[in-house]
Amino acid sequence: MLGRMLGEVLREQEGQALFDQEERIRRLSIQRRRGPRAGRAQAAGLLAEALEGLPGEQIEPIIRAFTVYFRLVNLAEQHHRVRRARAHANTADAEPQRGSFEATFHALRRAGISAAQAREGVRRLEIILTLTAHPTEASRRTVLSKLHRLAGYLEQRDRCRQTPAEKERALAAVREEITALWQTDEIRHERPSVGDEVKNVAWYIEEILWNLLPEVTDQIARAFGRVYGEPLGPTPGPVRVHSWVGGDMDGNPRVTPDVLEDAILAYRVRGLRRLVRAAQQLGDALSQSSRHVTPPPALLASLDRDAERLPEVAATWNARTEGEPFRRKLRFVQARLEATLALGESRRAALHRRMETHGSEPPPSLAMPLGNATAYGSPEELSADLELVADTLALAGCARSGEHEVRALLARVRAFGFSIAELEARAPAEDARAAAGTLSSSTTVQMSSGAARLLGALDAIARAQRESGETACRTLILSMTQGPDDVLAALACARAMGLGAEGKADARGARIDIVPLFESYQALTGSADIVRALLDHPDYREHVRARGVQEVMIGYSDSSKEVGLLAATAALRRTQEALPAVASEAGITLRIFHGRGESVARGGGPAQEAILALPPGAVAGRYKATEQGEALDHKYARPELALRTLELVLGGALLHTLDAQPRAAPEDLKRYAAAFDEMADAGRLAYRALVWEDPQFEKFFSTATPLDAITRLNIGSRPSKRASGGMESLRAIPWVFAWTQNRAILPAWYGVGTGLASLGETRGGLALLREMAASWPFFRALLSGVEMVLAKSEISIFTRYAALAPEDARAAIAPRILEEHTRTRRWVKRILGVKKLLDGNPTLQRSIALRNPYVDPLSYLQVELLRSERTGNHPRDRELLLTLNGIAAGMRNTG
Structure with missing residues (x-):
């Protein structure tokens, strides 16, 4: 259908001659591959002749015709994946879809894993998806947006029984979108800014993952109940969303300390706007009257405390929410979120004014209030309020009239905090060495631009943590780490810039995880010795124990470019066999961060298959990986695709953690x-x-x-x-x-x-x-x-x-x-x-x-x-x- 409509658009927009030319080229290309063997060489020659002889004015339309066709083919294949999963779910007595949550629990049960063991395995799961701005998405955002709208039309076409008039209107809308796609320029006229990349990655989080993550937890619980015949019970959401976009300083001079700080604030403001809307909607919905529902004492006591602390809010809402205690509580929550959002927006506006005024010059100190009596001081305070509402709804007999929605919002807060994503910073290890050398020098030393940028970024992170809590940004990845001194230098820089464990420069630890990234073949081969030396260092070991985990990132790309796929894969396997043993010897919890790309040469492949192929002990309940460029659209463009992606990752991590897959001796x-x-x-x-x-x-x-x-x-x-x-x-x-x-x-x-x-x-x-x-x-x-x-x-x-x-x-x-x-x-x-x-x-x-x-x-x-x-x-x-x-x-x- 989509191909036929594209043909109609070609005839209308470019004329019959262009359409006939495109069809001739298409037929020759097919004959070259799939025609009778004797005629393939002749078809290849005719194809080359046709393309070499194209009139100049037809070259671009022919290229675009095939390109738009591929856009539509990709869309149709994505839609087929969704349709197939839905048809499978609707088939009575069908075997669970391969890789689904239900298939995972069946595999666990067949492997002898009890319900209690499976439940504990689910509760231990910690999956972190780190979205990156690695430039592998060649399509413009405006092109992707049109394809997403087309996907919506296809979805509606499948799900709704339409009247003839509705079908006609829907097909007309599809044709209009394809026409607009044809009339849209495929090429970006200028290189996207870091801010553009932040907006791009934010779309997938706000439009897909924000609503999906609570559903993931519900799907796990339903699948567990179907297989084990008992409830899973309360389970924290296993998925967290992080981002490098705006914080990746490795080889990108456009990511300055100010840009990094702006990214933190952008994620925070976007997240708070979502939370304000969600709190308002919950307040509208929770209309339970004290005439019909007895409010638990804990709720009433919290309302008294809120009224005392926030008298202006109480004066605004008391009369409007008379006799509606749950609604009143949500209005207090909404007001506090609005105040928190206002602080974030003011902070970001002030940052923009400073950036416009001072440009790349060293900025003056920026005095901003760290909060006020109304604003939330941390996501944990908001979580406590929402948990109180959910618990008291259950006690009041409202489990089916609001509790689920409150717990869904609570799950989002626990997964995202105040921000739609937790920013991570990445910088070259050589910058950390240079910065630490400058800080420790007894003489005046000219600081390199990389060192100055890293120190400025750490200063911005310290400020963000004071204003928003640690989850604003608490990870520093050191690319091209070559030895333990790189990590120790980064730790010293973090302390010096106000990230000391107790807010002091001389504190032994820091409020940030220092993550060595081993990318080269040599670094991967020596990674176990480097980590062992780090964990033997008294100060650093104390820092890691205070943090609770040592994260180590392994890169799949540079090693493959350096020594080829086989040798790089062997080095990655040996690294993942050795690192858990080193961490176990030191009594330290380890998390391995997989820097995978989409292509096979950069560690790509089916998600669950890749996880199950990891060495024993390499997951242990914790799995973290990058999601890059075009992968976002392939895997997360629609809720059903995103859910399928997450169930494959979660299922693989759970099977690996509980060692429930067949293994050789x-x-x-x-x-x-x-x-x-x-x-x-x-x-x-x-x-x-x-x-x-x-x-x-x-x-x-x-x-x-x-x-x-x-x-x-x-x-x-x-x-x-x-x-x-x-x-x-x-x-x-x-x-x-x-x-x-x-x-x-x-x-x-x-x-x-x-x-x-x-x-x-x-x-x-x-x-x-x-x-x-x-x-x-x-x-x-x-x-x-x-x-x-x-x-x-x-x-x-x-x-x-x-x-x-x-x-x-x-x-x-x-x-x-x-x-x-x-x-x-x-x-x-x-x-x-x-x-x-x-x-x-x-x-x-x-x-x-x-x-x-x-x-x-x-x-x-x-x-x-x-x-x-x-x-x-x-x-x-x-x-x-x-x-x-x-x-x-x-x-x-x-x-």
């Missing part, structure tokens, strides 16, 4: 790990030999990919490189993005075939590989990801990009890539025992087979546009950038 796991490490070493040597040791590789990479165009695409506020330099300074996201655009997707498989062959060609090697795939979730998850990427890759298209490279670079590099791709495909199929990639996942296989023919024309055009740009003949920068968006939409991935 310890001696077998040891044997598998040793074999994998040998394969990983072979893969690392092959990958390094190509990417880092061949002098022709960088020239080939820069010319056989659209990297230069990617750097011009305004998809994020931060630069594509951490610093000036070559490939070593290029971030992992544009590295993966470039290889995805030329359809090779090299970072996700190069070296894997060599590694598999190094074991598979030995005596009994293939049998061992098949045993590992069947019995070891870690290896199975890796193979699954590589298989998917190989199915998505298109080497015949890649060779067209390779032809753009200079002859010497192409001759040195391209044959090795083709050979490794063939080798990797062959070994993956042999191990999995399939004739065709993804034979074990026909749904995904069909989706990729249907998409690829529609991506191909965009790739052909991108090659021609790159060639034209580089030869100086009629460069078409705008059309080139449009192909980046289109291929990203078709591949459903950037970096």
Whole structure:
């Protein structure tokens, strides 16, 4: 239906000739892949001829036609996922959907986990989603908004029995939205600001997660009751939402201390506005009269205290709420929230005035009241009020007339506090070392810009904590941590800037978690020794015990770019085996923070499968991971998608925590790990030999990919490189993005075939590989990801990009890539025992087979546009950038 409407829009807006041209290109592309084998080469030639001969005025409309088609295809697939889940839920006596809460509890029960053990496991769960501004969302917010409205029309079409007139109006609305989508520019005219990114990420929290989190807790309770036949009982919400957006200073000079402080205030003001509306709505709803309901003494006593402390509020509402004690209580709550919001808005307005006046100059001190008698001092005070209301409603016999709604709001407060997200700060470890060195120097030393920024950020965090409590921002992540001194330096800086455990610079601890981020292969390999040295340090050990947990972040991106997928995956596994043992030795609670991306080369893959593949003991009730860029729209654009995402993450964490998944015997796991490490070493040597040791590789990479165009695409506020330099300074996201655009997707498989062959060609090697795939979730998850990427890759298209490279670079590099791709495909199929990639996942296989023919024309055009740009003949920068968006939409991935 959506495709047909797009065709109508094309004819109306661009004319029949353009539509006929697009249809001819589409048919040739399909024949090239799925037509009779004898005619495929001819179809490929005709396709290339048609695209090379396109009149100049038709190039952009053709690119946009395929791009908009992919937008609609992605929307239809998302809608199908929602429809399938709903149909499954409505089928009587059906098996629970795979990965659902009910399926998880059935798996626990089959594994011998009692109701009491399962209940305790749920109560221990702590899932933290950290939303980031990593630039992997190529679509403009305005385009996404139109797609979200289209999703709403499809939802209504499925759920409501419409009259013929209503159907006609709905279809007209869909057609109008597609027309508006066609008429909207796909390309951002300027790079988004940090403030734009804050607004973007706030949309997903406010419109989806805010309302969803209480529902998640209810769904867990219902599934537990169905499986175990008894109530789950009171359970704290297991999910918390954090954000790096506005606090990530790693390589982004646009995130200044003032920007960080503004982000904290923006999240706080948005959260308080939501809370004010929620309190007002509850006050409207809780109309129970003391004539019909006996108010418990605890409620009446709290009203007396409120009236004494807030006489002006009492004078305003006493007459209006006479005989309605619950409504009166909510009016006091509303008034206190309004006062808290007013403080936040005043604070933010003053900050903006200061930023406009002083710009980048060192700001003067800003005297602001820290609160007033009406405002709430902390989210805990609000929680206490809401808990009192919920408890007294239950005592008064109002469990079915308001208690559930109050507890839902209470769950939101416990999950979010006053802010829609808890900000986290990230800074390079070298800035912490430089700042600490300056602070401890007995002589006047010129402070580096990075050191000054970090100290300014810590000062802003200290101020925010004084005004809003610790949850405003209580995490500092140190990127590229190389040793314990990096973390100790950050702790010293935090103390010096007013974050001492007792508000004193000389306090031994600090009111902030210092999180080392191990990203490089060397850092991952040495991470256990670094953490052990930290926990052996008396001051630091005291600090961690006071904080209650030591968080350690592991990066999936830079290590993969450095040594290839196999070696990076092996290092990550060893790290997660070693760190829990180090924490256990020190008697410290550990939380591992997974810095995953969406692509396989950056740790992406099915959420539950990835969690279950982690080493034993690596979760222990606590799971934290980044959600980046395009992942937000894929996973959280609609409540049903978000719920499915959360149930997969929560279910995986619960199964892993209670060790309820089948595992191989310890001696077998040891044997598998040793074999994998040998394969990983072979893969690392092959990958390094190509990417880092061949002098022709960088020239080939820069010319056989659209990297230069990617750097011009305004998809994020931060630069594509951490610093000036070559490939070593290029971030992992544009590295993966470039290889995805030329359809090779090299970072996700190069070296894997060599590694598999190094074991598979030995005596009994293939049998061992098949045993590992069947019995070891870690290896199975890796193979699954590589298989998917190989199915998505298109080497015949890649060779067209390779032809753009200079002859010497192409001759040195391209044959090795083709050979490794063939080798990797062959070994993956042999191990999995399939004739065709993804034979074990026909749904995904069909989706990729249907998409690829529609991506191909965009790739052909991108090659021609790159060639034209580089030869100086009629460069078409705008059309080139449009192909980046289109291929990203078709591949459903950037970096």
